[in-house]
Amino acid sequence: MNPLVLAADNPAAFNWMPGVTAIVVFLIVLVVLSLFVWPKISKGLDDRNEKILSEIKSAEEAREQAKAALAEYERNLAEAREEANQMIQSARAEAKRVAEDLKAKNEAELAERLKRASHDIETAKKAAISQLHDSAADLAAAVAGKILDREVNAADQKQLVEESLKELSEHAV
Template structure:
């Protein structure tokens, strides 16, 4: 900022050196005005001669103003010195009064901008960190859900297999029990049949021995024995 002020003051100084002063302009205009007055007086004495001739006399008057313009463009040491002094005074005033305030304001503004940038960067980093945490949580949740579903599937398969195995085992046990009961009933029936047959045979033999059996009596004894055997089986 200080360099900008110095450059601005230097530009003002250069412009002051190049621009003509009002005093020089007045000095240049004074001879031209006198010449115009002389021209008008001469034109009146000639009885207002030819207008073109008058303009011709007027033109040299304009030509006579050229030395004044050249004089205006000449370098003025006193003006340059005055402008330089003003420049130094302006620079001193700015350096002593305005520049510290401007510098302080610029420093504060720079610090504020740096603080804002640092805060924005910190917020950006926090946002990135939070985003990474959320993404990690989402990934973990997805993996956990997948693991739960996989475990549930395995449990369902295991439970189904276990149910099928238990059903098969129960059916096998029931079949074996039924077979055992059937075998036991058959054995019991055969045992009863054997006992009954033996008893009937013994009884029949005793009767045969005790009595003389005719064919009719023998048929009656056989029918009686068969009836008792059927009754014992039922």
Template sequence: MNINATLWIQWIPFAILVLVTAKFIWPPIAKALDERAAKIADGLAAADKAKSELATANKRVDEQLAQTRTETTKLLGDAEKRAAALIEEAKRKAEEEGAKIIAAAKAEAEQQVVRAREALREQVAVLAVKGAEQILQKEVNAGVHADLLARLKTEL
């Protein structure tokens, strides 16, 4: 056999194999590769979309955090002002109550001083009468001399 004839005979099955592969085998493989490429492209697009949504969500979270911090700072300031006002009110009430207590104590002390003076006047009057009795060597009648004793009390 001739080598050229062998080559031509080998070309015929090869050509049939290429035609069968091109007609029946290659289209499903190409279709599967195209579908896979489309899935990868869709996945990459979804990843890009998710990344942009994540950035947007992070931006919203940062804005909400800033707003919350502002509100919290405002609330803390208001609470501190309210606490200071309550403290001032309590101090004012305590001072008023202290002034009332001091005034009541002064009034009570004044009453005790008046009572003590009255008691002292009574005792001095009794001592004066006893002294006068001893000087005069006779009894002085308190009922008869009530006017005199009253004047003596007021002088003391």
């Protein structure tokens, strides 16, 4: 006897046993896959997803930071340029001011010196004239005494001197 019994040659013949087995086998497959396979695959996919997203995020952050750093650098550069310009301007103005100050001071000093010099000259001139007067009076008295050969008294002498001085200053001035 053939151990294999040929089933009715009808593909739609219904037999409960394979149906029940299908349910049992599928449930076992489902449980095993759910416990040992799908969590791993889900985790792998999620991890990769997270990794890619975080990499994109950090790349974007780095780009933002670079952008900010560039802007900061450019702002600093502009500030420095501005500052340098201001410094040059102020230095130029300072130099001009100093030069003008110096010039004014020099001029003032020069004027002062000129004034003092003319004052000195004046003083010296006056002193010389006064000395000259004295000497001239003495000399005139002596000369006149000798010429007249007489003693001119003091009152005469004085009178004479003053007259001659008057004459002298009229001529001199």
